[in-house]
Amino acid sequence: MLGLGKKTSMTMNSDNPLPRLVLGYDFDRWNLLGEKEPIQIDLSPKTNSHILLCGMSGSGKSYLENQILARLALAEPDGEIHYGDYKQEDSFKYLRSCPRYYAYRDTLQALDVVHGRLLARQSGEDTSRNPVTLAWDEYMAQMLALISENKKASAVAMGKVSEILMLGRSLSVRLIISCQRPDALAFPAGSRLNYGVVVVLGAAVRSIYEMLLPDHMEQVKGRQFGRGEGVILLQAAELHYIKVPMVRDAPRMEDICIRALGGKQ
Ligand SMILES: Nc1ncnc2c1ncn2[C@@H]1O[C@H](COP(=O)(O)OP(=O)(O)OP(=O)(O)O)[C@@H](O)[C@H]1O
Numbered sequence: 087m088l089g090l091g092k093k094t095s096m097t098m099n100s101d102n103p104l105p106r107l108v109l110g111y112d113f114d115r116w117n118l119l120g121e122k123e124p125i126q127i128d129l130s131p132k133t134n135s136h137i138l139l140c141g142m143s144g145s146g147k148s149y150l151e152n153q154i155l156a157r158l159a160l161a162e163p164d165g166e167i168h169y170g171d172y173k174q175e176d177s178f179k180y181l182r183s184c185p186r187y188y189a190y191r192d193t194l195q196a197l198d199v200v201h202g203r204l205l206a207r208q209s210g211e212d213t214s215r216n217p218v219t220l221a222w223d224e225y226m227a228q229m230l231a232l233i234s235e236n237k238k239a240s241a242v243a244m245g246k247v248s249e250i251l252m253l254g255r256s257l258s259v260r261l262i263i264s265c266q267r268p269d270a271l272a273f274p275a276g277s278r279l280n281y282g283v284v285v286v287l288g289a290a291v292r293s294i295y296e297m298l299l300p301d302h303m304e305q306v307k308g309r310q311f312g313r314g315e316g317v318i319l320l321q322a323a324e325l326h327y328i329k330v331p332m333v334r335d336a337p338r339m340e341d342i343c344i345r346a347l348g349g350k351q
């Protein structure tokens with residue numbers, strides 16, 4: 087089991103001053119040797135840290151997202167996180183009164199705000215570069231609903247997502263998207279490839295692996311994963327098997343997330 091650890095171990099280490107984010111632990115080392123080797127990503131603008139998190143219902147996406155929010159908040163104390171919760175899940179109930187929490191259709195407002203920040207930075211009007219993150223749970227479900235309701239609005243929203251994916255890294259604007267199956271319908275023009283970090287949790291679903299890990303099918307063949315376990319692909323090159331730990335101190339994690347979304351100031 088894992089707590090949130092000391093701040094120093096989550097943010098910087100002495101060999102590498104870049105901010106880093108732990109996403110989980112090496113699955114085989116944990117299971118075979120009982121060792122916890124963190125799998126972490128570089129959060130600096132040098133590296134693409136847009137995250138795509140997939141997996142069938144109950145695979146542990148929202149559970150991991152909570153941990154990502156808390157860890158991100160600790161790793162980037164000057165960061166600004168917006169959270170879109172399309173399904174209004176119980177997992178995020180505690181965030182509902184936060185200024186940067188957006189429920190159901192309001193998630194599109196979060197997209198507008200974050201995309202607006204991107205454009206202001208791009209035009210030079212805004213010279214700040216503190217990290218701005220939009221984390222969006224159940225993106226696919228929301229896009230499918232929007233496509234059937236208002237095709238034009240869905241195209242506009244997807245255009246904004248694509249712009250953040252393409253321009254966000256150098257302007258310190260980041261996307262974290264979660265969905266069950268990342269169908270091409272809501273990921274136009276190969277935009278799945280623009281995520282530097284791809285996580286697939288839970289049962290191995292061949293069609294999802296084919297969409298997200300086409301060059302790594304041999305490596306994932308025959309592997310089995312349960313809830314909170316799966317595969318992570320970093321920068322389209324480095325594949326690991328990952329295990330997401332249990333949260334040891336939920337009240338502390340929730341408190342960090344609430345503050346990260348502008349609550350309890
Ligand atoms: N790594 C984990 N360790 C312990 N419990 C976990 C872990 N991951 C998920 N769970 C538990 O499993 C249940 C399902 O997880 P979660 O809600 O995150 O799934 P999900 O992928 O978001 O599903 P859905 O697509 O339906 O929203 C939750 O009750 C959660 O507490």
Ligand SMILES: [Mg+2]
Binds near residue numbers: 148149223
């Ligand atoms: Mg969920």
